[in-house]
Amino acid sequence: MKHFGSLIWAALMMAAIVGWLALNTYARQSVSENEQAAKSANAKQAVTHPVRVQVRRITAIPRRETLTIRGRTEAVASVDVRTRTEGQVVKLNAKKGAFVQEGAELCTLDMGTREARLAEAAAMLAQTELDYKAAAALMKRGFAPETQEAANKAKRDAALAAIKQVRIDIERTRIRAPFAGIVEDQPAKVGDLLKVGDICARLVTQDPILVVGEVTENEVAKLKTGMTASTELVTGNRASGKIRFVARSADAATRTFRVEVEVANPQGLLRAGVTASISVPLKSAPAHKLAYSLLSLSDEGQIGVRLVNDDNTIRFMPVTILDDSKNGVWVAGLPDKARLITVGQDYVREGQLVEPVEMTAEAGS
Incomplete structure (x- = not known):
């Protein structure tokens, strides 16, 4: 009898355990179903209420x-x-730094024996001229052969050439400026003995002056001679001119092309060797000016902006930066008209549905 009571007690304990386990399983299923229902409700709410972003029409x-x-x-x-x-x-006729006109005398050399050689050549010419005339008269009368007249004519011509040569040598003692410019240097000094090829002075042009630079392989095709260009020196001087030369072959070391802009410099305010920049206006094309803060990066690392399509979905558009300044950046690559996200662009993804809120005139100003 006592053994039978123990069996009843064990059966009751087993039933209690089974009941507790069933109740726990049911409770867990209820919680899971509630969570799924909550997630489904949140998803429906997200679809029903898209993320709001601020946009501006550009x-x-x-x-x-x-x-x-x-x-x-x-x-x-x-x-x-x-x-x-x-x-x-024997004389320096222009000081270093002076402006001289074309043909101005820079250095004068000693005449030496040149005047004496000129006098000698003149006397020889006079003698040969008399001999030639006498031979010609005798030949006409038949008292002299033609060969004698030809020989005297040759002597006269040689005397004329000798005079010309001495006069040229005398003129070369006056060393003149080949063009108008500035005497940049004057290594010759009074008393120096100069030989053929020695330097009297270094002369540089003042007007016009060149502003030169180098452009890349991608840029050279945009330039041609005759195009207008503006220049600005680090000294603050500004001037405009025209492109006079664009190199046809690249520099072997830098792979760049030389460009020369000719600028008028009548007063000599622009000096050679000064750092400068050249601005050449090219073709006109549509572009947008944006604030730096509106630019973002795609997952691939491209620079661009995020736009809102007509169906209110997000689209990332890569842009090409044309120019930048303190007031913003000029970009190309966008549609002529678009809705640009100005607030919230970092919290949306490609293709996401959003609720665009357009900026008012006051907000956009």
Whole structure:
């Protein structure tokens, strides 16, 4: 009897355990179903209420592209004026730094024996002229052969050439400026004995002056001679001119092409060797000016902006930066008209449905 009671007690305990387990399982199923229902409700609410973003309607405006070239100023010509005869310097006719006109005398050499040689050549010419005339008269009368007349004519012509040669040598003692410019250097001094090829002075042009720079392989095709360009020196001087030369072959070391802009410099305010920039206006094309804060990066690392399509979905548009300044950045690559996200662009993804809120005139100003 006692053993039978123990069996009843064990059966009751087993029933209690089974009941507790069933109740626990039912409770867990209820919680899971409630969570799923809550998630489904949240998803429906998200679809029903998309994320709000602030947008602004933008319109492209024509912008003239400008190519900026870094460079320097150069003289159109810089020449070492050399002697073409030898002699001692007796006079310097222009001071270093002075402006001289074309043909102005820079250095004067000693005449030496040139005047004596000129007198000798003149006397020889007079004698040969008399001999030639006498031979010609005798030949007409039949008292002299034609060969004698020809020989005397040759002597006369040689005397004429000798006079011309001495006069040229005398003229070369006056070393003159081949063009108008500034005497940049004057290595010759009074008393120096100069030989043929020695330097009397270094002359550089003042007006016009060149502003030169180098452009890349991608930029050279945009330029041609005759295009208008503006220049600005680090000294603050500004001037405009025209492109006079675009290199046809690249520099072997840098793979860049030389560009020369000719600028008027009548007062000599622009000096050679000064750092300068060249701005060349190119073709006009539609572009947008945006604030830096509106730019973002795609997952692939591209720079662009996020737009809202007509169906209110998000689209990332890569852009090309044309120019930047303190007031913003000019970009290309966007549609002429678009709705640009100005607030919330970092919290949305490609293709996501949003609720765009357009900026008012006050907010956009």
